[in-house]
Amino acid sequence: MTPTYDEIVKAPKALLHDHLDGGLRPATIVELAAEIGHELPATDPAELGEWFVSAADSGSLERYLETFSHTVAVMQTAPALRRVARECALDLAADGVVYAEVRYAPEQHLTAGLTLPEVVEAVLAGFAEGSEQAAAAGSPIRIGTLLTAMRHAARSMEIAELSTAYRDAGVVGFDIAGAEAGYPPTRHLDAFEYLQRENFHFTIHAGEAFGLPSIWQALQWCGADRLGHGVRIVDDIEPGTGKLGRLAGYVRDKRVPLELCPSSNVQTGAAASIAEHPIGLLRDLRFRVTVNTDNRLMSGTSMSREMALLVEAFGWGWAELQWFTINAMKSAFIPFDERLTIINEVIKPAYAKLL
Ligand SMILES: O=c1[nH]cnc2c1ncn2[C@H]1C[C@H](O)[C@@H](CO)O1
Numbered sequence: 001m002t003p004t005y006d007e008i009v010k011a012p013k014a015l016l017h018d019h020l021d022g023g024l025r026p027a028t029i030v031e032l033a034a035e036i037g038h039e040l041p042a043t044d045p046a047e048l049g050e051w052f053v054s055a056a057d058s059g060s061l062e063r064y065l066e067t068f069s070h071t072v073a074v075m076q077t078a079p080a081l082r083r084v085a086r087e088c089a090l091d092l093a094a095d096g097v098v099y100a101e102v103r104y105a106p107e108q109h110l111t112a113g114l115t116l117p118e119v120v121e122a123v124l125a126g127f128a129e130g131s132e133q134a135a136a137a138g139s140p141i142r143i144g145t146l147l148t149a150m151r152h153a154a155r156s157m158e159i160a161e162l163s164t165a166y167r168d169a170g171v172v173g174f175d176i177a178g179a180e181a182g183y184p185p186t187r188h189l190d191a192f193e194y195l196q197r198e199n200f201h202f203t204i205h206a207g208e209a210f211g212l213p214s215i216w217q218a219l220q221w222c223g224a225d226r227l228g229h230g231v232r233i234v235d236d237i238e239p240g241t242g243k244l245g246r247l248a249g250y251v252r253d254k255r256v257p258l259e260l261c262p263s264s265n266v267q268t269g270a271a272a273s274i275a276e277h278p279i280g281l282l283r284d285l286r287f288r289v290t291v292n293t294d295n296r297l298m299s300g301t302s303m304s305r306e307m308a309l310l311v312e313a314f315g316w317g318w319a320e321l322q323w324f325t326i327n328a329m330k331s332a333f334i335p336f337d338e339r340l341t342i343i344n345e346v347i348k349p350a351y352a353k354l355l
């Protein structure tokens with residue numbers, strides 16, 4: 001039986017790659033912008049939502065990223081950050097996401113005078129509040145935070161230290177994001193080496209707008225646990241035969257998790273369409289594939305919508321959706337026993353009824 005969108009919403013899902021500043025409710029942006037006098041391209045929430053999707057639909061990562069100036073602008077105070085985080089937890093839970101790792105770059109939220117710890121604490125408080133409300137409403141969700149450093153900037157060591165300082169308070173990992181071409185991950189090698197010495201976890205946006213050298217550096221120089229996107233690994237797979245080059249072989253053999261984000265890739269030009277997205281090939285070749293939203297606002301999407309699009313494009317069923325979900329849970333940055341509990345007590349029993 002082909003899973004329908006409504007059925008997919010009800011099934012438990014796990015999400016590893018979602019940006020806090022890429023998932024605001026349009027109505028919240030309108031309210032927060034009015035409070036601080038920030039000018040928006042539209043003040044009607046529905047229109048604003050459409051504006052984000054069409055502006056992000058740009059064919060280039062750089063232009064896609066320009067849309068974040070409006071979301072980041074309204075996330076500069078503790079109450080605003082807390083609200084955005086609370087609503088993020090509620091929206092993900094309402095979509096049936098039971099485990100999510102949500103990321104954002106604390107260094108982008110300092111323009112009104114907050115300190116880095118104040119930013120982190122406001123977001124953690126918002127996630128805690130939202131998760132409590134979601135559980136009370138019957139949709140429990142566990143949220144782990146990833147702190148991102150911007151790859152064009154020079155604060156990665158500071159953000160890495162901030163991540164480990166809050167590791168027992170809900171921060172489960174570190175990431176770098178932003179324009180990829182011209183900003184290789186090795187620029188931040190000191191931060192990654194620090195995190196390795198601290199036995200901490202990190203993922204790196206790599207292989208999205210730039211190809212194999214970026215993936216190779218992220219893994220072999222920086223020691224990334226996972227790849228944010230990583231979709232360009234297909235450049236190391238021979239068309240037709242599926243023969244893997246050395247790097248693709250390494251990624252598959254080591255079960256390196258790929259945080260694939262289909263709709264986002266179509267918008268930035270990393271994939272021509274959902275149907276032509278390399279996720280089909282990567283899944284057939286049994287890479288450790290996960291499905292993610294990246295930026296729900298900019299893509300007008302949700303975890304359930306991404307899965308429904310894949311079901312439609314590739315004819316996949318519950319077996320594949322369960323596989324993606326378990327892959328994500330296996331690749332999460334929370335402790336092994338906690339991952340196993342979610343797999344065995346939440347995910348498997350629910351999919352057993354659907355399969
Ligand atoms: O897909 C992406 N690639 C690179 N950078 C991204 C992507 N989505 C969001 N970002 C950036 C813009 C945000 O302001 C920042 C932190 O979440 O991360």
Ligand SMILES: [Zn+2]
Pocket residue numbers: 017019177205228294
């Ligand atoms: Zn991303």
